[in-house]
Amino acid sequence: MANNLDTATSPPIVHHSNPNSHQHPERTHTFGVVEQRIDSGFKSIKSFARRKTKSSPTSLQEWALPSRPYLEYVRHLIAAGWSNLQDLDDYLLNETAQAELVVSVLDITQDGAPKRWPDIHNELDLKRFMESPNRGGVSVRLYMAEYQSCPASGLIETLGGGLKLDPRFFQWSIHSKGHVFTPSMRHRAPYVSLGFGLLDASTSRTTDAEKFKVLVYIQPDEDGNGWTGVFLFSTHTKINLSPRLLSDPPPFRSELPPISPLRPKSIREIYLESFESVDLAQVTTSPLYGVSFLLRLDCFLWNQIITAIREEDHRIHGISDTTIGHAEEIKKTLDFVKRGGSYGWAGKDEPITRECKAALEEDFQHLVEQTNLLWETREKMSAVRQRDREARWNSLTNAFTYLFAPITIITGVYGMNVSEISGSDSNPRIWQFFVAVLVFNILMLLGLSISNLIRVQIKHGRTAGLKETFAFAVGTPNAT
Numbered sequence: 475m476a477n478n479l480d481t482a483t484s485p486p487i488v489h490h491s492n493p494n495s496h497q498h499p500e501r502t503h504t505f506g507v508v509e510q511r512i513d514s515g516f517k518s519i520k521s522f523a524r525r526k527t528k529s530s531p532t533s534l535q536e537w538a539l540p541s542r543p544y545l546e547y548v549r550h551l552i553a554a555g556w557s558n559l560q561d562l563d564d565y566l567l568n569e570t571a572q573a574e575l576v577v578s579v580l581d582i583t584q585d586g587a588p589k590r591w592p593d594i595h596n597e598l599d600l601k602r603f604m605e606s607p608n609r610g611g612v613s614v615r616l617y618m619a620e621y622q623s624c625p626a627s628g629l630i631e632t633l634g635g636g637l638k639l640d641p642r643f644f645q646w647s648i649h650s651k652g653h654v655f656t657p658s659m660r661h662r663a664p665y666v667s668l669g670f671g672l673l674d675a676s677t678s679r680t681t682d683a684e685k686f687k688v689l690v691y692i693q694p695d696e697d698g699n700g701w702t703g704v705f706l707f708s709t710h711t712k713i714n715l716s717p718r719l720l721s722d723p724p725p726f727r728s729e730l731p732p733i734s735p736l737r738p739k740s741i742r743e744i745y746l747e748s749f750e751s752v753d754l755a756q757v758t759t760s761p762l763y764g765v766s767f768l769l770r771l772d773c774f775l776w777n778q779i780i781t782a783i784r785e786e787d788h789r790i791h792g793i794s795d796t797t798i799g800h801a802e803e804i805k806k807t808l809d810f811v812k813r814g815g816s817y818g819w820a821g822k823d824e825p826i827t828r829e830c831k832a833a834l835e836e837d838f839q840h841l842v843e844q845t846n847l848l849w850e851t852r853e854k855m856s857a858v859r860q861r862d863r864e865a866r867w868n869s870l871t872n873a874f875t876y877l878f879a880p881i882t883i884i885t886g887v888y889g890m891n892v893s894e895i896s897g898s899d900s901n902p903r904i905w906q907f908f909v910a911v912l913v914f915n916i917l918m919l920l921g922l923s924i925s926n927l928i929r930v931q932i933k934h935g936r937t938a939g940l941k942e943t944f945a946f947a948v949g950t951p952n953a954t
Contacts, residue, residue: 572596572597578620584699600633608720665689668807679795692765777841
């Protein structure tokens with residue numbers, strides 16, 4: 475089902491540059507604050523208050539700094555006992571605007587029609603948009619924020635305060651180590667962190683991968699008739715990929731979709747474009763169906779990485795250098811799919827949800843099996859290479875032995891009490907010594923050859939050939 479994502483006009487938002495390009499937003503400290511500072515001494519007081527924040531939790535209020543409701547909410551939780559939020563509090567105190575921010579907003583109305591708003595490029599415009607009365611007749615609203623690495627404190631303040639989001643969601647986005655989750659809490663939380671991998675074209679190695687997170691928060695509406703989705707994309711990397719690649723083509727002689735030129739697009743842009751070919755009416759009832767394309771894209775990109783590693787290993791007939799941690803991220807996503815998303819998401823009993831869950835579970839299970847097979851093959855190749863190194867070392871040792879053998883023999887001969895050297899006929903002749911050594915070596919070779927014949931017969935159920943037996947007796951590597 476094809477959908478045209480019509481772009482609606484948003485009165486509160488005014489863009490002064492090309493909305494398709496990433497522009498640096500003007501610096502805004504706290505939303506609703508006048509930019510011009512009348513008293514220069516106020517800046518010094520504000521800087522002093524920041525330095526004293528950790529030692530005095532109430533310094534923000536004592537110095538009458540501008541109100542930041544979400545920060546105050548987080549600080550109150552810390553004082554009430556949620557000390558695991560301390561990292562987020564420290565992060566929010568550093569007032570920064572988001573550089574190169576792009577926020578796409580997509581609405582799906584009650585009758586299943588899409589409405590896309592102009593992209594937003596700074597937190598102030600985003601706050602104005604969220605406060606404006608523009609949600610009438612909308613069942614699903616999706617906020618897709620794209621930035622590099624970590625969200626700025628201004629973006630967290632805007633989204634967290636405007637949508638009343640759980641602060642633990644943002645702890646994932648800032649890579650905090652302080653989040654505390656039991657399995658039951660994590661499985662029922664309305665948000666999830668998806669680990670993505672993307673072949674890194676900026677390095678010389680074809681198997682290097684750029685890893686990033688896509689955070690998803692699904693919040694049901696208060697009336698229970700819709701939901702709001704927040705998607706945080708922590709990379710601007712663009713790839714040449716059309717969302718149609720992950721769907722079935724139309725049948726022959728049926729109505730064909732319009733031709734669209736292939737151009738580099740970010741993960742956010744690809745996901746946004748995917749809504750042109752989904753059943754939007756099903757999205758309103760099933761959040762998992764709304765997120766399913768993002769999961770299929772995740773599976774496809776990881777599969778590209780695994781395939782690239784396998785092909786490079788085959789090309790060099792060995793183990794190629796590559797990044798690690800792929801299997802862990804894939805298995806985490808598989809566990810998420812097996813639960814049908816979060817237990818806190820609506821639409822668990824919808825047929826489309828069960829259908830998506832079954833298809834995604836099949837895809838990720840196959841990907842996990844292929845990943846495990848790849849690493850098992852690499853482990854076996856590593857073991858073979860280790861044996862080859864040991865064999866080469868043994869050969870080198872034998873070479874040194876053969877090198878010094880003549881010296882040892884000559885030294886031994888001239889140290890013997892034989893009649894040719896001592897001049898006494900009571901001592902044995904020198905030829906008797908060489909005959910004894912020759913006979914002893916022949917007996918050793920015969921003993922080793924017989925033992926190898928017996929071993930091969932017992933182990934492999936066949937009779938070893940003459941060449942194989944002789945090679946084993948003289949100590950040739952890899953002789954069986």
